[in-house]
Amino acid sequence: MATEIKKKVLLVDDDKDFLTATKLILEKGGYEVALAEDGKAGVEMAEKEKPDLAIIDMMMETWGEGFSVISKIRGLETGKKMPLIVLSSVDLQGPYQSFEPSEEFPKVNMILQKPVKAEDLLKFIRDLTT
Amino acid sequence: MSEKPNSEHILIIDDEESIRDGCKQALERFGFHVLSASDGQEGIRIARELHPAIAFVDLKMPSVSGMEVIEILSKDIEDIVLIVITGYASILSAVESLKKGAYDYIPKPFTPDQLRAVARRALEHRNLKIEAKKLKEEKEQIERNFITFVSHEMRSPLATIQQYMEALRVVSGDCLGTEAFDIVERCTKRIQNLEALVEHWLDLSRIENGTFAVDREPVDLHSVVEKAVDEMSHLCQIRGISVITNFPDVQPKIEGDKESLIRVLINIIGNATKYTPSGGTISIGISYDDHYVKLSVKDTGSGIPKEKLPFIFEPFYRAGGKEERQRGSGLGLTFCKRIMEAHGGAISVNSEEGRGTTFILTFPR
Incomplete structure (x- = not known):
């Protein structure tokens, strides 16, 4: 094979600009990128596009939409083992919004705060997809 | 009616x-x-x-x-x-x-008329009371919504701009000349400062409306200092400033919120690093008597002019004047003061120009 098949990353975020910026970073990092601007499209693409990893904004439209997207993706056959990164513009792990996922909350692989440094993001994705 | x-x-x-x-x-x-x-x-x-x-x-x-x-x-x-x-x-x-x-x-x-008059007046009173209560609830709701609004509507665009800056660096970093790259760096820095400002401002609003968590549990100041110093050690290293800690053998515990206190100390150490030249020292000490526990942070920096000392805890006051604009949110010390007040304690400052500044946090025992 002349070229290696590119890994595919799904980005779900209702902020178009954030999608564009992150897409540029990921493409530069050698990934194929699929974009979804809302939760519903995100879940559909997670099923159809079978990405190797998905990055999901926690605070789309309403607080909590991210949660339901994650549950739905985890409920898919293709999504059971898909590495998931949750993004938020709020420091979810800081002392004041401490986000403690409940027992029944589907597992995500990583929680990151926006903005994410390009090199960090690429490194995390590499670690999670190999 | x-x-x-x-x-x-x-x-x-x-x-x-x-x-x-x-x-x-x-x-x-x-x-x-x-x-x-x-x-x-x-x-x-x-x-x-x-x-x-x-x-x-x-x-x-x-x-x-x-x-x-x-x-x-x-x-x-x-x-x-x-x-x-x-x-x-x-x-x-x-x-x-x-x-x-x-x-x-x-x-x-x-008479029936007297009775009706009293009843009417009572109803009016009741309606006013209910109205006032509703207004108060609405006002509180607006305050809470405002914080949520600021959190989301102001932080999100800032994060997006920063993400674009990252993308710009990654996509065209190699093609940019030194000058253009420098502009990207400066923009990034300014946006980070704006982000810090929003962050501090949110903290202050949270303190004011009581949603900022100030837990009251026994806190070991020693560990607060260690955590804060650990967090700031990298910055101090870059700036060439050494940090010395000096603790008494016996550690009196205080009541408070550990996370908030760590943030207070990080703020104060951060300030000290701004005004202390390379080769300088920041000494952190704990002392106590029968009634109070004191934590002091002493630097060997440029000091604060006497006439400016009374104002440094005011929001947006900058002892360094205009040049300091780019260096912080202007709310750091206000935050420290509010947190100390929430602990029933106080923050005070001594400074001598050219010799250095000492901040003292006093907690009741």
Whole structure:
């Protein structure tokens, strides 16, 4: 094979600009990128596009939409083992919004705060997809 | 009156049947929906069940006295307006009942017109009270929403701009000349500062409306210092500043919120690094007496002019003047002061130009 098949990353975020910026970073990092601007499209693409990893904004439209997207993706056959990164513009792990996922909350692989440094993001994705 | 009075109940509690009937007739003719009870016990039961807007209560009743009824109803029934029916001889007890929660009294004998006037006034009072309560709740809701608004609507675009900066660096970093790259760096720095400002401002709003968590549990100041120093060690290293800590053998515990205190200390150490030249020292010490525990942060920096010292805890005050604009949110020390106040403690400062500055955090023991 002349070229290696590119890994595919799904980005779900209702902020178009954030999608564009992150897409540029990921493409530069050698990934194929699929974009979804809302939760519903995100879940559909997670099923159809079978990405190797998905990055999901926690605070789309309403607080909590991210949660339901994650549950739905985890409920898919293709999504059971898909590495998931949750993004938020709020420091979810800081002392004041401490986000403690409940027992029944589907597992995500990583929680990151926006903005994410390009090199960090690429490194995390590499670690999670190999 | 714009409100429909007949949508609300008026309760008459009186052991005299003639009074009950008289009141009922007079008020029903005016469109009120009237309930009546012949003793205190029954009155309380009906009020708890039907939540009348107004209750007229006879003070002199067998078994449960009117005074007791007033006390119970004013406690149990939200927004109820209580009016005492009293004989001329017992004006004094009417005054007493006002203290217990009655809004007004009407002396016997009274005419239907007098009764209606009192009832109307009581309803107006009730409507105002309910309105005021609603406004207060709305105001609190707006304050809470504002914080949520700022969190999301201001932070999100900032994060997006920063992400674009990252993308720009990654996509075209190699093609950019030194000057253009420098511009990207400077923009990034300014956006980071703006982000810090939003962050600090949010913290202050949270402190003001009480949603900032200030837990009260025994805190070991030693560990607070270690955590903060650990967090700042990298920056100090870059700036060539050494950090010395000096703890007493015995550690008196204080009551407080560990996370907030770590942030206070990080703020103060951060400030010290800004004004301390390379090769300087930041010394952090803990001392105590019978009543207070003191934590001091002393630097060997440029110091703060005497005339500026009283203002440094004010929001957006910058002791360094205009050049300092780019260096912080201007809210760091205000944050520290508020947090210390929330701990029942205080923050104070000593400084000598050219010699250095010492911040002292004082906690009650």
